[in-house]
Amino acid sequence: MAARGRLTSPAGMACNQCMRLFAGLGIVGVLCLGGCVTGSDSPPATSDAASSFTATDRAWIEITTAMDEQLVPLLDLVGSRTGSAAVRELGAQAGAATKAQLSDLRRLHDQAGLPAENPHQGMEMPGMVSPAQMTHAGALRDAEFDSYFKKCLRDHLEQTGRLALGEKSSGTEPQTVSLAARVLQERDRLSPLIG
Secondary structure, X not given: OOHHHOOOOHHXXXXXXXHHHHHHHXXXXXXXXXXXXXXOOOOOOOOOXXXXXXXXXXXXXXXXXXXXXXXXXXXXXXXXXXXXXXXXXXXXXXXXXXXXXXXXXXXXXXXXXXXXXXXXXXXXXXXXXXXXXXXXXXXXXXXXXXXXHHHHHHHHHHHHHHHHHHHHHHOOXXXXXXXXXXXXXXXXXXXXXXX
């Protein structure tokens, strides 16, 4: 990633253009149409089933998958770092919801005919747990960990909520729109537990 958060690879430059487009439309957080999804200038070959997925649906699947996959290691730390039964329960509930979403996202990924390599994996963006955040969280215990974990989870839920709202309003594939609605329901269920 280059200065000021701009991506510099050809696929990254396409992402930058899409981010500006979505920001102008008020759909903050929904990233990448076209080049960012495939990493090339040519569209992927699609089957009849995959053709029902629009570029918005595909981008939402990829970015939400990356965000959820990067949250899982933080959720896995909860049991060994917290001394709070409430935080342990929050981690368990968030973990179950995230793993269920990932199962559905991976199924949709395959149906959409998306490439194995996710161009959003490891990207730095609001709500995506970074390696630096994981290192920091791993060094904390008890109340300090609890506070940091809640902040990271809150940021994740807010960003995935923005993404899901964008998919609900702009996506067209019924399965992805339905999953986006479930993501919003989970956000609404878990957010009050963060406190």
